[in-house]
Amino acid sequence: MAAGPYNYSYIFKYIIIGDMGVGKSCLLHQFTEKKFMADCPHTIGVEFGTRIIEVSGQKIKLQIWDTAGQERFRAVTRSYYRGAAGALMVYDITRRSTYNHLSSWLTDARNLTNPNTVIFLIGNKSDLEAQRDVTYEEAKQFADENGLMFLECSAKTGDNVEDAFLDTAKKIYQNIQDGSLDLNAAESGVQHKPATPRTTLNTDQQPSDKGCAC
Amino acid sequence: MADTSTSSFAAGNVPASNPLSKKLNKILESRLDNDKDMLEALKALSTFFGENSLRTRRNLRSDIERRSLAINEEFLQTFQVVKNQLDSVYADVKAMNDCCQDMTTRLKNAKAQTHDLINQTTKLHGESQKLQMKQQVADTFLEKFQLKPDEIKSLRSTKSGALSQDFFQALARVKQIHTDCKILLRTNHQTAGLEIMESMALHQESSYERLYRWSQNECRMLTAESPDISPLLCQALQALQDRPVLFKYTLDEFGTARRTAVVRGLIDALTRGGPGGTPRPIELHSHDPLRYVGDMLAWLHQATASEKEYLQTLLKRCEHFVRIYKGGMFDADTDKLVIIGATDDTIQDILGHITEGVCRPFKVRVEQVLVSEQDAVTLYKLNNLLKFYHHTIGQIINPDAALLSTIMEIQDLSHRMFFNSLTCTANKLLDKVELPPADLGPTASLLHTMSLLKDVLQCHDSSVVTLENKKQDFKQILSCVLDPLLQMCNVSASRLSTVDMAAYMVNCIYSMQTTIALYEFTDTRQEMLSAQVDAHLDAMISEQAAFVLNRVDLAQIYGTIQQHQPKMGPLSSIQGLDPLTVKSAMNKFDSYLASPDSLTLPQCSLITSSKNRELIKKNSADLICQSYKLMYEAICDPKNEYREYQSIVPRTPDQVVKLLT
Incomplete structure (x- = not known):
């Protein structure tokens, strides 16, 4: 009875970015509630959702910050990149313009997050095959060129949504596993705690948990 | 026999009329060969009467009598034996009878004696059953109203001070027993009830105290940036709900620990940035007021959201109707704590406390930015940003929380600074009234102010606040800028001829009209301006x-x-x-x-x-x-x-x- 869903070892902070109307909030809703939100209102500033997942037997809590795509919120949403371990960059496969803006989003993501942040490219609305405006191959090539992970998803049908969030988490986890070495080597002399940003570490420091004699 | 033989002799000789003859006849008539007795008698006689002589005949009688006597004597002797035997049988039977009688008596006695015993046994048996029943009742009672040794053990503190699942079970039982005692008190078992209650209360007190110490220590250690809230701690808080004061103190402890953590987090984010310096420290952007303040606010927003999550995790097991005790109010009647507010309120209280710590470092920095900022447009943008975050963070935390009131204060300040800056610009116009140019067009300072106004109104386009807010702001901005402008125009036109003045005013007001016409919520102003234009046009x-x-x-x-x-x-x-x-x-x-x-x-x-x-x-x-x-x-x-x-x-x-x- 004790364990419950709250016992997680890590918290990963995600940020979802992309143009207005590409379905960022719907993706989040589909991921956290497993439901499609048909009349999703425009996001005001930022909103956030959480869900606990399991990666390699570790419970991980995802804290996902969903940003507004509207230009007028750009200044506000930029402040939320800070400390994100994963960035989901979303475009709409039926609207070429949203794809064309990716490079500007990517620039933001690269500039405002840390080098270890995992950036995942998501082509949303894959259920609307008939209206497709951006081919899979083209986006895949863009992702490869920029070292991004990539999937086409549908927030409506839920297709691949789970995978996008989970794959990102797996990658981050993997970075933690082998990344600590990496970081120490790369920036010698700088002392810092965990490998990844605020994907903080609760696990290892538990033994004292029951040990406070006083 | 002799008679018979004689008479038969006579019967042949004498007629029947004579008694003698009768007798004779009778003898004669009698048929000897048919008379078996006679035959037998004669046969027996022949055995010993061997010699028919006088003497023997004379002695016959005595012989027969003698023989008869001997036979009788023999008879007697034989029967004597039988008699003796019968006598002995009699004696035996009698003895048996005696024996039986004796036994009967004894049985009777025994029966009489055992009757009591049986009664007693039955009674005892009944009693024993009763006792057994009582024992069962007592056992059940004890089971229900007493703690088992291992339960007591798990309630007692261990050296390490650690708690286990058993502790909570035992605690729950203590509580159950304590409650059940109330039923006892309603029955005749008041003494027992009271005693048990008292002892349970003692157990409870010591256990709660131990639980409290443990929880307090646990909470005190939750100062990591993202704390690990163990399920046991959640359970502890659930249990502590029964002691509102301890519950509150524990939560206070948690709040204090988190408060420290949040302050440290903010300072780290401001000065150290992420691990290895990426993302870069927020203070690196302090030259860019919007980004600097925006980053701080976003950080606070995220921190507040996270802290709320932690609190919800901590209190997830606490029931919603359970409330927190605030500020020492006791109900005189029930001697119980008066309970105010629900869990959500509890969370809000603690969250308010947690986020209170960052108010000062945050406020100091933003105030510094605001005070040193001259540009009205930037100030206005900052004001809008603060409004936006006041609203956004207000969705997570109560409006009366210190963080929100701080943001509100700063927002007020930015509002004031913005209007100060606007008024300042406008006042400068009045201080140094320019003469109308020869072409009677708007003066340079007016055009300059108009472009400032345009910039201000423009930046609302990209702002993030609600329309209602915008409406309110616009009204104020317009009157703040336009009123002194109109005044300035009037002053500078005062020395002109009527026609010049009218033309000049029409031109000035027209330039204002065209500036604000592009924006919403300016209708009233426009009406006012066009009324003035009309007047001048009429002239x-x-x-x-x-x-x-x-x-x-x-x-x-x-x-x-x-x-x-x-x-x-x-x-x-x-x-x-x-x-x-x-x-x-x-x-x-x-x-x-x-x-x-x-x-x-x-x-x-x-x-x-x-x-x-x-x-x-x-x-x-x-x-x-x-x-x-x-x-x-x-x-x-x-x-x-x-x-x-x-x-x-x-x-x-x-x-x-x-x-x-």
């Missing part, structure tokens, strides 16, 4: 009309005609209205009609708005037409005695209208 229109009439010498004539009354006699007889004068003026007017644009006020062509220019032209022409109509009608009127009036006013008013419009 210009009548000036223009008067100018024309003056130039064709009709002004005097028109004025007199207007004031003329029938009793004053015919118009033609009045001085200055003689047909000649009128005719020459009308001739001039006619030449004006040939080229109407020749008689335009120079100020009219300085009006920047073509629409206004057209309006002046058209309305002044209308005015002239009206005047002409009045004069025409007066001159054509026979009462006024103009002869050949057709030569004086050759054109009908309709013709004039056609020519002028």
Whole structure:
């Protein structure tokens, strides 16, 4: 009875970015509630959702910050990149313009997050095959060129949504596993705690948990 | 036998009448061979009567008697044995009888004796059953109302002070027993009830105290950036709900630990940035006020959301109706804590406490930014940003939380600073009133202020606050900028001629109108401005009309005609209205009609708005037409005695209208 869903070892902070109307909030809703939100209102500033997942037997809590795509919120949403371990960059496969803006989003993501942040490219609305405006191959090539992970998803049908969030988490986890070495080597002399940003570490420091004699 | 034989002898000789003969007959008649007894007797006689002699015959009788005696004696002897045996049997039977009787008596005695015993046994048996029942009851009672040794053990503190699952189970049992005692108190077992209750209360107290110490320690250690809240701690808080004071203290402890963590987190984010310096420290952007303040606010928003999550995790097991004890209020009647607010309130209270710590470092920094910022547009953007975050963070935390009131204060400050800056700019205009330029257009300072206003209104386009807010702001901004501007215009125009002033004012106000026309919520202002423009335009229109009439010498004539009354006699007889004068003026007017644009006020062509220019032209022409109509009608009127009036006013008013419009 004790364990419950709250016992997680890590918290990963995600940020979802992309143009207005590409379905960022719907993706989040589909991921956290497993439901499609048909009349999703425009996001005001930022909103956030959480869900606990399991990666390699570790419970991980995802804290996902969903940003507004509207230009007028750009200044506000930029402040939320800070400390994100994963960035989901979303475009709409039926609207070429949203794809064309990716490079500007990517620039933001690269500039405002840390080098270890995992950036995942998501082509949303894959259920609307008939209206497709951006081919899979083209986006895949863009992702490869920029070292991004990539999937086409549908927030409506839920297709691949789970995978996008989970794959990102797996990658981050993997970075933690082998990344600590990496970081120490790369920036010698700088002392810092965990490998990844605020994907903080609760696990290892538990033994004292029951040990406070006083 | 002898008799028989004798008589049979006699019977053959003597008749029957004689007794003797009778007897004889009888003997004779008797058939010896049929008489078995006789035969037997004779047979027996023959055994010992061997010799038939007198003596033997004489002795026969005695012999027989002797023999009979011997036989009887033998008989007697034989029966003597039987008798003896019977006697012994008798004795035996008698003995048996005695024995039986004895036994019966004894049995009777025994029975009499055991009756008591049996009664006693039955009684005892009954008692034993009762006792057994009692024992069962007592066992059940004990089981229900006493703690098992291992339960007591798990309640007692261990050396390490650690808690286990058993502790909570035992605690729950103590509580159950304590509650059950209330039932006991309602029955006859009040003493037991009270005693048990008391002992359970003692157990409870010590356990709660132990639980409290443990929880307090656990909470105290939750100072990591993202704390690990163990399930046991959640359970502990659930249990502590029964002791609102301890519950509150524990939560306070948690709040204090988190508060420290959040403050440290903010300072780290400000000065150290992420691990290895990425993302970069927020303070690196302090030269960019919007980014600097925005980053801090976003950080606070995220931190608040996270802290709320931790609190919800911590209190997830606590029931919603359970409330927290606030500030020492006791109900005198029940001696119970008066409970106020629900779990959500609890969370809000603690969250307010947690986020209170960052208020100061945050406030100091933002205030510094605001105070050193001069630019109204930036200040306004900051104000909007603060408003946005006040709203956004307000969705997570109660409005009365210190963090929100701090943001509100800063927002107020930014609001004030912004309007200060605006007012300052506006006041500068008034301090040093520029003279209207030769072209009567808006002054440079006015244009400059207008572009500032435009920038301010513009930045609302990209702002993130609600429309209602925007409406309110705009109203204030407009009056803050436009009112002094209008005043300045009036002051600078004060030394001008009427026409110049009107033209100048029309131009100035027009430039304001065009600036604000692009934005919403400016309708009222625009109405006001256009009313003022209209007034100035009217002045210009009548000036223009008067100018024309003056130039064709009709002004005097028109004025007199207007004031003329029938009793004053015919118009033609009045001085200055003689047909000649009128005719020459009308001739001039006619030449004006040939080229109407020749008689335009120079100020009219300085009006920047073509629409206004057209309006002046058209309305002044209308005015002239009206005047002409009045004069025409007066001159054509026979009462006024103009002869050949057709030569004086050759054109009908309709013709004039056609020519002028």
